[in-house]
Amino acid sequence: MYQRKLNATIRCPLEHALNMIRGKWNTRIICVLSFYKTLRYTDLKNELIDVTDTVLATTLKEMIANKLINRRQYNEDNEILPRVEYSLTDKGQSLVQILENICSWSKVYSDGENEDLFKQCHTCEHY
Amino acid sequence: MYQRKLNATIRCPLEHALNMIRGKWNTRIICVLSFYKTLRYTDLKNELIDVTDTVLATTLKEMIANKLINRRQYNEDNEILPRVEYSLTDKGQSLVQILENICSWSKVYSDGENEDLFKQCHTCEHY
DNA sequence: CCGCATCCCTTTGGATACTG
DNA sequence: CAGTATCCAAAGGGATGCGG
Numbered sequence A, B: 001m002y003q004r005k006l007n008a009t010i011r012c013p014l015e016h017a018l019n020m021i022r023g024k025w026n027t028r029i030i031c032v033l034s035f036y037k038t039l040r041y042t043d044l045k046n047e048l049i050d051v052t053d054t055v056l057a058t059t060l061k062e063m064i065a066n067k068l069i070n071r072r073q074y075n076e077d078n079e080i081l082p083r084v085e086y087s088l089t090d091k092g093q094s095l096v097q098i099l100e101n102i103c104s105w106s107k108v109y110s111d112g113e114n115e116d117l118f119k120q121c122h123t124c125e126h127y
Numbered sequence C: 001c002c003g004c005a006t007c008c009c010t011t012t013g014g015a016t017a018c019t020g
Numbered sequence D: 001c002a003g004t005a006t007c008c009a010a011a012g013g014g015a016t017g018c019g020g
Helices: A005-009 A013-021 A026-036 A041-047 A053-065 A090-108 A115-119 B005-009 B014-022 B027-034 B041-047 B054-067 B090-108 B115-119
Strands: A038-039 A069-075 A083-088 B038-039 B071-072 B083-088
Touching: A013 A090, A013 B027, A013 B054, A013 B090, A013 B115, A026 A041, A026 A053, A026 A083, A026 A090, A026 B071, A038 A041, A038 A115, A038 B041, A041 A053, A041 B038, A053 A069, A069 B083, A083 A090, A090 B054, A090 B071, A090 B090, A115 B014, B014 B027, B014 B090, B027 B038, B027 B041, B027 B054, B027 B083, B038 B041, B041 B083, B054 B071
Parallel strands: none
Antiparallel strands: A038 A083, A069 A083, B038 B083, B071 B083
């Protein structure tokens, strides 16, 4: 189980859920997978600007352990040039509505600050 | 402005909102303030098991900067023994519903794991 | 009573190089 | 192609002691 260490102090279901999306890349992965449905490792990496292999692989493992993401591997017989596809599970897909709600809340309560941020909505546009 | 450093990479309103509740104590503070409405610093500290002054004060400042929390100070004339009360702003209060939704989602998708956690719901009971 | 200053440890995120 | 191994920097969280 690849889980964040803050886990040790999780006290309730709310924190258990938030722990699944605490990382820098978790919600971004959900966003692009919700948009593209299925992506190979390299394509996913290219969608996530500036992510490194170390971090992406670790985050994916964590999300697979949390059953937010499916990992499907093809060409298992062929040792070289593997083909792996990632997609959201139903559980992962069900999180999208919650993320949308949070995004809407954020827009409602933006006091006109960070206008550039709230105009150009890189990630949310993929919902 | 007391903000977390991940801020530097925030890319959309969703991340802007999540950044306000990323810390270990942010949601717990919202929970207890939603339940008690108003708390003095020491009472708030006692409700939050094991929190230290450094962390609590820092988190409160961050949340005040994000306009989730009101800070009201009395006895400003009296130099010694200040009296400070914390409460949720309307913005902070409006987050409670979102946290409830996340908590509900978490319970729905708990695969029977961590039964103890999902039975005894320390923080959520305060909603 | 309500914190702040300082120091310290743990966790997270990342850069680089390499491999089946 | 899809990662892993190793090492490193930065940020978060905490313990202790002090101060208006």
